[in-house]
Amino acid sequence: MGSADSAGDRPAYPGLDLIPAPREAVRRGAAPEYVTLDERTTLDAGPGTHRAARWLRSALGAATGLPLPDGTGPHAIRLRISADVEREHGPEGYVLSVLPADGSLAGPAGAPDAAGAPATDTAVVIEGGGPAGVFWAAQTLRQLLGPEAYRAAPVAPAGYTWDLPCLTVTDSPRFRWRGLMLDVARHFMPKTDVLRQVDLMAAHKLNVLHLHLTDDQGWRVEIRRHPRLTEVGSWRPRSKWGHRLSAQWNETPHGGYYTHDDLREIVAYAADRHITVVPEIDVPGHSQAAIAAYPELGNTDVVDTAALGVWDTWGVNPNVLAPTEAVLRFYEDVFEEILELFPSPFVHIGGDECPKDQWKASATAQARIAELGVGDEDGLQAWFVRHFDRWLAARGRRLVGWDEILEGGPAAGGAPLADTAGGTTGLGLTPGATVSSWRGYAGGIAAAEAGHDVVMCPEQQVYLDYRQDPGEDEPMPIGYVRTLADVYRFDPVPPGLSEAAAAHVLGTQANVWTEVMENRARVDYQTQPRLAAFAEVAWSRLPAPDARDLAGFERRMTAHYRRLDALGVEYRPPGGPRPWQRRPGVPGRPLEGTPPNV
Numbered sequence: 001m002g003s004a005d006s007a008g009d010r011p012a013y014p015g016l017d018l019i020p021a022p023r024e025a026v027r028r029g030a031a032p033e034y035v036t037l038d039e040r041t042t043l044d045a046g047p048g049t050h051r052a053a054r055w056l057r058s059a060l061g062a063a064t065g066l067p068l069p070d071g072t073g074p075h076a077i078r079l080r081i082s083a084d085v086e087r088e089h090g091p092e093g094y095v096l097s098v099l100p101a102d103g104s105l106a107g108p109a110g111a112p113d114a115a116g117a118p119a120t121d122t123a124v125v126i127e128g129g130g131p132a133g134v135f136w137a138a139q140t141l142r143q144l145l146g147p148e149a150y151r152a153a154p155v156a157p158a159g160y161t162w163d164l165p166c167l168t169v170t171d172s173p174r175f176r177w178r179g180l181m182l183d184v185a186r187h188f189m190p191k192t193d194v195l196r197q198v199d200l201m202a203a204h205k206l207n208v209l210h211l212h213l214t215d216d217q218g219w220r221v222e223i224r225r226h227p228r229l230t231e232v233g234s235w236r237p238r239s240k241w242g243h244r245l246s247a248q249w250n251e252t253p254h255g256g257y258y259t260h261d262d263l264r265e266i267v268a269y270a271a272d273r274h275i276t277v278v279p280e281i282d283v284p285g286h287s288q289a290a291i292a293a294y295p296e297l298g299n300t301d302v303v304d305t306a307a308l309g310v311w312d313t314w315g316v317n318p319n320v321l322a323p324t325e326a327v328l329r330f331y332e333d334v335f336e337e338i339l340e341l342f343p344s345p346f347v348h349i350g351g352d353e354c355p356k357d358q359w360k361a362s363a364t365a366q367a368r369i370a371e372l373g374v375g376d377e378d379g380l381q382a383w384f385v386r387h388f389d390r391w392l393a394a395r396g397r398r399l400v401g402w403d404e405i406l407e408g409g410p411a412a413g414g415a416p417l418a419d420t421a422g423g424t425t426g427l428g429l430t431p432g433a434t435v436s437s438w439r440g441y442a443g444g445i446a447a448a449e450a451g452h453d454v455v456m457c458p459e460q461q462v463y464l465d466y467r468q469d470p471g472e473d474e475p476m477p478i479g480y481v482r483t484l485a486d487v488y489r490f491d492p493v494p495p496g497l498s499e500a501a502a503a504h505v506l507g508t509q510a511n512v513w514t515e516v517m518e519n520r521a522r523v524d525y526q527t528q529p530r531l532a533a534f535a536e537v538a539w540s541r542l543p544a545p546d547a548r549d550l551a552g553f554e555r556r557m558t559a560h561y562r563r564l565d566a567l568g569v570e571y572r573p574p575g576g577p578r579p580w581q582r583r584p585g586v587p588g589r590p591l592e593g594t595p596p597n598v
Contacts, residue, residue: 017559022126042071091130094137094174150566177507179208185215188256204535282350352402382408403443440598460595
């Protein structure tokens with residue numbers, strides 16, 4: 001923690017306000033002791049730690065004004081990858097030790113002190129199980145320096161010292177998938193805002209950014225083989241203002257898209273912060289923007305698809321992709337470019353909310369059902385999903401889809417689907433297919449019990465577009481009330497899940513659907529501070545929901561709000577929205593009562 005006072009006036013140790021909470025933080029020595037970072041401080045970066053060193057020099061150097069050059073010795077911050085830490089705590093685990101440069105808290109030469117840390121010739125030692133572990137330790141180090149360490153330039157008064165409490169932090173995550181889904185299709189988020197969101201994720205030790213890139217209201221990724229997807233599909237003439245039942249419109253045209261180089265930049269920027277970017281291209285529903293650009297993708301025998309434009313309102317759209325070979329080839333082109341841009345082993349294909357009315361009325365679709373022997377329209381959707389499941393698996397990638405991909409059975413009443421990727425499970429999916437369980441826990445439970453990996457993201461718990469308070473001042477209130485406390489009490493592993501199935505829960509994800517979030521400020525308001533609570537759920541080994549220390553978390557949030565202030569995050573204050581955060585007269589669709597636990 002930084003200080004402008006004498007050592008005798010410093011707050012009582014430990015006073016740690018770390019979010020997410022670490023597994024263990026042990027005081028070094030019998031009394032509060034500190035190490036001060038100053039002009040003598042250097043970075044001693046071992047093999048594999050260059051990303052963390054570069055980030056420390058950039059972020060802490062900007063806030064503190066310290067040069068942090070390369071160097072060794074008693075004033076160094078030593079960064080190392082440790083096989084012992086990896087063995088005990090995994091590749092994302094770390095041990096952060098801070099002790100006086102004179103080693104006064106260490107035991108006899110080379111012996112550990114009372115806290116178990118070895119004697120050392122340097123002030124700060126970070127040992128990670130892998131490069132990611134070193135980076136997460138650097139995030140903890142920044143928190144220990146206090147909120148002023150989150151500024152983009154030095155603002156501390158004369159005499160301010162950058163003090164680190166002497167301690168040992170031992171830490172590792174509960175889940176390997178700690179995600180945030182960002183919907184950039186309904187309202188486009190400029191590249192710089194996405195990069196800022198990546199930094200906010202890193203500050204909370206989140207490690208998966210799921211980008212929802214396509215929907216009825218916009219196509220946000222350049223596809224060079226099919227340029228009209230962005231020439232036509234990335235813009236809409238106006239937008240519904242508020243919930244879809246609202247009579248109000250925002251008449252300003254809205255749009256935008258990311259070029260190949262934009263996405264390469266986002267992916268590389270995230271990778272430097274040990275965050276994986278998972279792209280989502282939605283099929284076969286949520287596709288009107290694509291059909292507006294290329295009408296032949298739609299069900300032309302029942303709808304005049306040439307008359308369709310990019311959708312300007314919200315909800316579930318009836319215009320879905322035609323189940324033809326030409327459509328499959330078109331989307332294979334799309335996914336080939338996606339695979340070039342995103343090295344993630346996971347690729348999300350949506351697969352949700354696909355109305356079947358057009359397929360029921362389409363002679364082409366009915367002929368396809370008969371040809372494939374898939375029984376009905378549900379089987380046709382299952383065929384569509386499983387085609388890309390096998391296609392991705394053949395290229396070394398893993399399909400992710402919303403929990404509707406479980407529907408239709410292995411062949412929806414027909415013969416087992418032909419397999420070209422080394423086998424399918426009882427659900428007809430390849431073994432690597434992963435389910436985003438959004439309608440509740442049930443889809444995730446079914447998938448995990450069948451041997452599929454699962455990301456738990458139930459709308460009743462972690463949809464951050466849902467309102468945060470029942471008060472009338474909440475802007476464009478959507479859904480059930482999900483308070484900071486509600487999110488903090490969420491558990492991604494439902495009670496009663498078998499041990500074998502629980503091992504398939506990769507982790508959890510908070511979803512940010514942006515129908516009523518027209519800009520960065522609105523995203524800030526809806527996500528923060530609840531994202532901090534979610535991050536602790538995803539990272540920390542918390543007790544059962546009813547036994548969690550909510551009061552302690554709220555106390556730590558007092559310091560965390562100051563960090564968010566320093567970062568310029570327009571979060572929802574504990575007392576309610578500020579005047580400019582309200583949207584008076586713009587209707588939402590609040591749901592009353594307690595959300596169902598399904």
